[in-house]
């Protein structure tokens with residue numbers, strides 16, 4: 356039922372549109388045009404005001420397309436983010452064997468245009484073949500790559516309150532992501548005292564020394580990088596350090612940023628506590644000749660929260676049945692990264708994430724496997740048909 360040539364056309368067209376995080380207007384336009392060509396009414400297509408609520412640096416909102424159902428069944432949602440990482444700027448897609456790759460030294464943007472293209476293909480296939488389907492929301496969020504912002508800001512009422520979601524942002528088309536982890540970003544702002552480093556260093560307090568001691572302490576306690584404490588696991592990272600103005604001046608300000616992740620919200624709290632305690636300890640351990648200490652301002656922002664769906668959850672069951680129907684063995688898994696689905700699940704919309712044939716995300720080696728992409732299109736069609744046929748299971 357999926358027309359391969361059309362599916363490939365949508366993929367190649369959407370890969371060629373530039374749309375880094377915060378600048379998704381052209382992508383939204385390209386998708387809207389394709390959906391209107393496919394038979395969508397203009398009134399079904401809207402963008403929300405997520406960008407306005409996010410503030411500066413975001414030019415357009417989430418693209419939301421609401422297809423009326425042809426059968427009475429609970430509304431389902433498909434989603435795929437429109438933005439790509441900066442590495443994909445200027446990408447020119449080309450077909451090489453059974454893959455789509457970037458012609459130049461850029462990323463491809465299959466993450467997540469392969470998901471967007473698969474949704475356009477699904478919508479076109481449903482409308483042009485008059486296939487019975489439930490009410491469907493197609494959501495194309497903005498700004499996934501720098502913190503899942505679009506999906507965090509979207510309002511369920513704007514989505515028509517779907518009963519379940521199928522997010523497309525993965526690799527192999529038999530993968531069903533049923534869980535993902537919690538993540539936080541932290542900032543440590545260390546204040547010392549600046550003096551001349553040659554004339555009276557003893558009167559100064561080096562923020563750089565405090566930062567070094569704190570990070571060394573965290574590593575000694577076994578809380579840096581991959582963390583394994585019995586059955587509890589997580590990760591942590593120091594991402595940036597900045598500070599100091601001159602080599603002959605004791606550093607009076609040092610700002611460090613990083614992140615921590617875990618599948619267990621309780622263990623994530625523990626990791627954050629070790630970080631904070633270590634910075635406090637390091638601050639106390641560095642004094643000048645007056646007995647003075649530096650100061651620390653510690654802050655944590657929660658990026659997203661962990662979730663784990665039960666295998667009996669309707670969206671998990673329907674996705675697994677659709678993968679099986681299309682001839683593959685379903686592979687339910689839990690991811691070590693955040694997804695738009697984290698936000699949907701957190702707010703009470705059970706959502707699995709499926710792959711659309713994209714691989715090597717965020718690298719110049721990124722590619723889309725054509726066979727896998729087309730397979731994913733068939734899986735989506737089967738999900739839509741299945742959700743219309745057996746509303747009772749939802």
Ligand SMILES: [Zn+2]
Pocket residue numbers: 436466467499524
């Ligand atoms: Zn993605």
